[in-house]
Amino acid sequence: MKTIKFFLIFISVLLLTGCLPSKSVEENAIVQIIGYDAGEEKRIRGTVSIPQYGKSEDKQAASELYLTVDADSTKDVEVEIQKQSSKPISIGKLAVTLYSKELAEQDLGDIVDVLSRDPRLSRNMFLGVVDGSAKDLIESGYTQDETTSKHLQGLIENNTRHNFPSTSLHNFLYAYYAEGMDPFLPLLKKQESFVELSGVAFFKKGLLVAEVPDTKIFTFKMLKENFKRGMQDVPFEGGTIMMDNIGSNVDYSIAGSLDNPKFEIKISMKAEVNEMAGVDRKATPQLAKEMEEKFVEYFNKEADELIQLFKEKKIDPLGLGNFTKTRRGDFDLSKWEENYSDLEVDVNVDVEITEYGIFS
Structure with a gap:
């Protein structure tokens, strides 16, 4: 009798699981990278890149859709972007978040607070400071066989295996909230046909206060880890x-x-x-x-x-x-x-x- 009851419960669970709503990649606007710039009148300008998948493709991104909005906060950026998208916005796969140096020099404290509270975001996500416009860097496009987020994610990952110290949202938040420690982020700069990791940006909590060029990154990592x-x-x-x-x-x-x-x-x-x-x-x-x-x-x-x-x-x-x-x-x-x-x-x-x- 117990065996029959267990079997019936097991079948019910399987049926209920099959009824859960699921959406394919093509049915969502999956944001993998977002950049923030200082907007006018103390507003924030947010730019996202959304991979566009063709129905006949093997789920490799053939192109990207760029959306830019002005908002009062980073949370409002997501709301405003949704108004421009024909598909539901999803940020669960967000891999790279960029901030312009101009914005970082105004203090990222409020933005960091939002990042730390959002359960959808992976603690392995990469953060970076852009020497210039985050919007321009995202919209440039660099290769035809990978998205901008994959390109920048690979750029940062590759450098952490060599000269650049370990970096992620987890590392940044740990240093941000710890006593007796301050965070740092990679400094990225757009060149004519590529992006380079040009240095390290150092913060006093959320405020960018100093930077050093790439020639000194090795020594900093040697001191750090x-x-x-x-x-x-x-x-x-x-x-x-x-x-x-x-x-x-x-x-x-x-x-x-x-x-x-x-x-x-x-x-x-x-x-x-x-x-x-x-x-x-x-x-x-x-x-x-x-x-x-x-x-x-x-x-x-x-x-x-x-x-x-x-x-x-x-x-x-x-x-x-x-x-x-x-x-x-x-x-x-x-x-x-x-x-x-x-x-x-x-x-x-x-x-x-x-x-x-x-x-x-």
Whole structure:
């Protein structure tokens, strides 16, 4: 009897499941990328790209529909876009959200609050700041075999495997709400026929306050996290050495009182030299030793300059305050912020060339 009852319940569940409404890709306007610019009279201009799927296609995007609206808030942008669409708008697949630098310099605080509360959005979504117009960047189109969102998503993902530190909505929100830590985002710039990751944009909570060029991204990632891969060109004797990171590890330690804390950042890196340009010397182990010394000098200097910038702007993208909070029971955020500009931070880089590449 129990077996028959279980069988009947199972069949009922299957039938009810089959009655649930479902809509195909072609029946929805699936927004995978959205960009925000500063509009007139403190309004927000939102631009979306919607893939257009042909009925005979194998669900590969053949074209994109661009819609742009002006609204009073990011939530209103979705409402206004729906008025222009013949299909229901769906943002559950949103993969990339962009903000113009102009808008970020006005503070993204309210926008971030909306992002954190929307359950439809994936925490793995990428955010980025556009040096220029987010609308122009989205509407440019770059390849015929992938959508703009796929192109930009791939651009950011590829760079996080190399020189750029880990980035996502989850990372941004964690740093935004954490004590003793500030967020950062990739800085994107449209060129004539492509988009490049041109640097890093640093925030004081939701306000864009500083940026550094792509030449300093490697050093920032080296200070921020352990990683492999990534390349950096280093000046050497009037020429250039291309260094390939095989693996680097970073370790923070703190000493002293909260009134006068002293940080030490130790970085241990194993590297390969795979190219020399303009260096008129024979490749020898002695030359490799001199290169190691040059790498140490270069990265110590670059790291010191970045940390000085962070202290001048009173931002903490490395999360030194958050690190201190987890290790000091007497941590006081107000006192930390008061003393942050005078914080003593010693960076010690050790580089070992383990794979010579160009050396025989």
